[in-house]
Amino acid sequence: MINQTYKEMLKGKSIIREQSEFAAELGKEIGYDNVFDYSLGNPSVPVHDDYTKVMMELLEQESPANLHGYSPSLGITQVRLKVAKSLRERFDIDYDTKHIFMTSGAAGALAHAIRCVTAPGDEVITFAPYFPEYQEYVGKTGAILKVVPANQDDFQINFEAFLEVMNEKVQAVLINTPNNPSGAVYSTETIQKLASILYKKQKEYGHDIFLISDEPYREIIFDKQSVPYPSRYYNNSLSCYSFSKSLSLPGERIGYIAVNPKATDADIISVMCGQISRGIGHNCPASSVQLAVAQVLNKTSNLTVYETNMNLIYDKLVQLGFEVVRPGGTFYIFPKALEEDAKAFCIKARKYNLILVPSDSFGVAGYFRMAYCIDTKKVMRSLEALELFVKEEYGIRS
């Protein structure tokens, strides 16, 4: 008989999807080039040329049995070794093959990591604003997601609120830096403070608390800053990565979990993830994609367009009087809406062909997200529409 839980899920519709579908429909009427579609976080830059080159070479030269044959459920050993080596050199953490588990992107990494370090009924804490799919990744394990209210000054962590939510049922804390939707990058100070609280709470509660760090935007950083790597500050860390954004291949579903070698049970967490894979039929990312990515680990697509877009949008928002925190990375910005009801604000924007996402499903009221992974010329045209929108609807003049 049809499962009622999943059937019920069909009734809900994500607001991101709703806006994206509206954009597609509008595109049919007025031409998609005239729709300023900021709804989806879908990378706009092409894959790195070297990836294509490597894949062509593999197809020409590698034996089909190696290229398309079964991968171990933990990932191809040589691929894991290369990922470990790359991370070791970059972050000075003593990763080895056994600490790497290859996944279907960051989504697969998070779903495995959460299953690995929680049991049904446990609590997992995350911080608003947060990626709405965390509800699914956590909830479907049987664990419970608890959300700490946002620090609206700068979208760093609201530590006071965190300490109020913290309790001994919490087995994992889930962070996302650089952050979707705010674009905020947690400072070294933020991560150090978080780590020090977690160390203290582990002692107080007498059990491990894992830090699950969602890092698909690790390579999209502005102002030539360096981003602190959370695992360097806390031993019980599981770093969840995706090549979706760095190499622009989100459909290929490739990423990994890197287990801090000093974590409790560090030597068996990858193997446990392999067991988790069995039950969900995931098995492994595509073998050819694993082999190709392993040869371009330290490359990225040309990601500069995102910074260009951010600067254009941020400056215009400030000029128009929006309250907005300047993003440190990602391809998102998260300004305060011009009225309390963010959804109403976004619906009004549709009239100007502006497709924005209201903030409520990210765990904060009264904001909106713009995913500016689109062409810069379109961004420029969209800013004229934005100016018209706020002037006509809210009487704001720059």
Next chain:
Amino acid sequence: MINQTYKEMLKGKSIIREQSEFAAELGKEIGYDNVFDYSLGNPSVPVHDDYTKVMMELLEQESPANLHGYSPSLGITQVRLKVAKSLRERFDIDYDTKHIFMTSGAAGALAHAIRCVTAPGDEVITFAPYFPEYQEYVGKTGAILKVVPANQDDFQINFEAFLEVMNEKVQAVLINTPNNPSGAVYSTETIQKLASILYKKQKEYGHDIFLISDEPYREIIFDKQSVPYPSRYYNNSLSCYSFSKSLSLPGERIGYIAVNPKATDADIISVMCGQISRGIGHNCPASSVQLAVAQVLNKTSNLTVYETNMNLIYDKLVQLGFEVVRPGGTFYIFPKALEEDAKAFCIKARKYNLILVPSDSFGVAGYFRMAYCIDTKKVMRSLEALELFVKEEYGIRS
């Protein structure tokens, strides 16, 4: 804190893996070419040339955003349409795009199908001998796998035993034809009888019972026979397919669920599977692999080697006096061991460099499985070793 269920799983080791690892170790000593390794169902023939050609063309000509961009969680629409069309033409069932859900191989298909039509506590029936991973695919949803004892005459269904196991908690019946490990192909008569019982029981219990049909070996059929397609005989059918064997690309993790259009809720089962994907972070098979496979749907690798190997092995087994059912397809054969303890039999065989898998984990005692997806010349050499083994250890002369 580390999940204890998955940690406990590390203690068990599959006998297939144990034998396969023994084969690898032995290979290091005597050269793998001298190890007659029948442990793993890993296709030995190369991928179809057209797959490689299509993938090269896609890399050269397709826009990176289409080739590597996000796939909808149900699969790329054009790919689903092509799969539906191919199945419609081949099996005369009125499949449409909405009935196809793209998966990570048959494993992903089964795990989704089971989650979709059961709730925790429900029962799922399968028939011995069966693929041991069914325990995980079913058990990890919270449902319970009930195994019907084998019909050892011909490895068709033991209907008497089936009716004893059947009860109103059963929400799904899981079949695998052509069968791993027996190589048996269910006859039209078997499938018709099964369907008629299921129709009767649906009425009796007042709820749907889904037939989940695991069909990765659909294309590996001997003696030019045609194989009945289970979904033609029963409306509530979910056909789970993988291209792993037909195209020899098991590592690329690509397959599908085809929902019979006459099934209850046929129009929403794929969409529900998309919801299931969210919670396990699976999302979709690799986009480039979906696009490439869609262009070679009706091709297969050269699969004749499996029939050649089967005939050689079957004839020798018969000649040596083994009780064995002649396989109708797959690349497996499942003879009766020469002593009651199949494991002891397989351990003794190691001395002759023969790596066989004892039958216990397949739900039958006293048999062994040979996966003859290996080079034919090696098969011929292995048969000499087999002859020596049975003569020296069991005094049987041909």
